Amino acid sequence: MLEIRRGNERGHANHGWLDSYHSFSFADYHDPEHVHFGALRVINEDRVAGGQGFGTHGHRDMEIVSYVLEGALAHRDSMGNGSTIRPGDVQRMSAGTGVRHSEFNGSPTDTAHFLQIWIIPDAPGGAPGYEEKRFDDAEKRGRLRVIASPHGRDGAVKIGADTEIYAGLVDGDERVEFDVPAGRRVYVHVARGAVSVNGEALEAGDAAKLVDVPKVTLERGAAAEVLLFDLG
Known part of the structure; x- marks a missing residue:
């Protein structure tokens, strides 16, 4: 089986500072036919205006991967991690039993364009963790x-x-x-x-x-x- 889903069929939310497309049900976008695919729960294509971002908020029991396409994304979390990732960088945060973090555009003027990916973990309740790698x-x-x-x-x-x-x-x-x-x-x-x-x-x-x-x-x-x- 091969099933195609076009980009214009995704959920869409434009908050001014954030323009986001949702491949799966997320926030106010509910689509019972696109809740997850196996362990793949979220692919959000986000464009964040310069100087803007997601304030500190919490997650648990999710593997969260960020993949930057353009610009820079500044990360801070309750585990003490802080860094700015750019195109070629891959960031993984394991929310586990609970973690709080923020993600902001690392530039005051340029748009940051990235994919936020959520993967359902094999088992809940793991220890939170963070990792990033660069792939040229x-x-x-x-x-x-x-x-x-x-x-x-x-x-x-x-x-x-x-x-x-x-x-x-x-x-x-x-x-x-x-x-x-x-x-x-x-x-x-x-x-x-x-x-x-x-x-x-x-x-x-x-x-x-x-x-x-x-x-x-x-x-x-x-x-x-x-x-x-x-x-x-």
């Missing part, structure tokens, strides 16, 4: 680079869920194939540009759900930046 474009060019994994495989950030997240850049004649392990499902989100997924043309904001397929093929890219989720 060369690591993702014409291939899928694992950026999050249950065991931190190949230098990825470590998440407490049976999920792996890959990032790839696909352009021109580049062709990327992903062999789907038996019994797994795959979700592909196009963050930028355009690309063909198993023969279907997708653009920025579009996504593909794939179930019972042996392989995922990404090709005919036009400056595409893609995230692929390997889900149990």
Whole structure:
């Protein structure tokens, strides 16, 4: 099965300082057909105006991954972590038994554009944690680079869920194939540009759900930046 969801079908909320698209039910956007896909619970595409951001608030029992596309995102949390991440950086915060944090645009003038991803953990009540890693474009060019994994495989950030997240850049004649392990499902989100997924043309904001397929093929890219989720 291959199911396409177009970017303009997502939930949308514009608060002035925040322009956000929701791939799954979130906040005031309720869609019983798009609550989660396996352990993948949230993909929010956020654009935050300069000098603005999310004030201190709490989470628990969720693996939260931030992937910056443009600009800078300044993070502070109750575990004592504080840093600013930029394109190429991947941040993972395990909320576990509870953590409070804030996320602000690291620039007073430029828009910050990023994806906020929530993964449901395998078990509730774990210890909160934080990690960030950098993955240069060369690591993702014409291939899928694992950026999050249950065991931190190949230098990825470590998440407490049976999920792996890959990032790839696909352009021109580049062709990327992903062999789907038996019994797994795959979700592909196009963050930028355009690309063909198993023969279907997708653009920025579009996504593909794939179930019972042996392989995922990404090709005919036009400056595409893609995230692929390997889900149990």
